[in-house]
Amino acid sequence: MNQYKSILITGVSGFIGRYVARYFSEQGWSVIGIDNSPPENAPIANLSAYYCLQLPDITLNNLLKEHLPQVCIHCAGRASVGLSMNNPIADFYTNTVLTFEILNALRLNTPECRFIFLSSAAVYGNPELLPVSETQSLAPLSPYGFHKQQCEQLCLEFTKVYDLPTASLRIFSAYGPGLRRQVLWDICQKAITQNFVTLHGTGQESRDFIHALDIAKASMVVANFAPMQGEVYNLASGREVSIYELSEIVLNALEYEGIPQFDGVVPIGTPLNWRAEISKLAALGFSASVPLERGIKTFANWCRAELIGV
Structure with a gap:
């Protein structure tokens, strides 16, 4: 109550x-x-x-x-x-x-x-x-x-x-659905509309979603x-997840077969590793x-609908 x-x-x-x-x-x-x-x-x-x-x-x-x-x-x-x-x-x-x-x-x-x-x-x-x-x-x-x-x-x-x-x-x-910025949106947007995925950093940076x-x-x-x-x-x-592992989960959800690339550059002001x-x-x-894999699947489907309409 x-x-x-x-x-x-x-x-x-x-x-x-x-x-x-x-x-x-x-x-x-x-x-x-x-x-x-x-x-x-x-x-x-x-x-x-x-x-x-x-x-x-x-x-x-x-x-x-x-x-x-x-x-x-x-x-x-x-x-x-x-x-x-x-x-x-x-x-x-x-x-x-x-x-x-x-x-x-x-x-x-x-x-x-x-x-x-x-x-x-x-x-x-x-x-x-x-x-x-x-x-x-x-x-x-x-x-x-x-x-x-x-x-x-x-x-x-x-x-x-x-x-x-x-x-x-x-x-x-x-x-979550509705977020049109940051790393998850960046991965989805590039995989869906550009057919290649290049991300900042090395891929070993980590976050807790x-x-x-x-x-x-x-x-x-x-x-x-x-x-x-x-x-x-x-x-x-x-749960700590590396950006490389995150990108794999997202790209699998999108059934994208390419391999993400990393530019090795961590933007100024950006922390390296987080786990709470x-x-x-x-x-x-x-x-x-909300388990990460399930949440990402829903997010990926939402991004596809947002970006290409289906």
């Missing part, structure tokens, strides 16, 4: 925001969504109310007073290491500053609202050892990683100083059961439900 029933989702029209909105709606929650997309691009079917806003916006104060959400999941903000390297100012404002503005609005209008910040494994940089636990020292490699770390500190600040209940989820490599549906499920576990004392949780499957220690979130009752 859910303890909380009303949720505000920022960035509701984005990749993760859509999954979160649908999952909470299916579980019987009243979902209020905010994004800067027009209503026709928002997941209206899963929302009890939608507001087209370019945050920060003073309208948020009235919105909070009207709906009194019990939970807020902050999915808005930039999510690109590369863009942050080229335009750190935009990344700072859409991540650090925006997170502060939302936290402050909650403090002033709905101080009991449980705030969940979607952070990133980018805060770790290249971990000291694997699997990486939440207690390891942080060493971001990109403005994106630094700004996510700053947002986590803001959450802790608002909990310690103002008693606002907060928690941060450090998401490792998110994927987590399906967007599991991100939504983890968000609900945290919303219901976390102590909300400014703490952080790794959100991943706990996930026992902290598991202790709240979460376990990943």
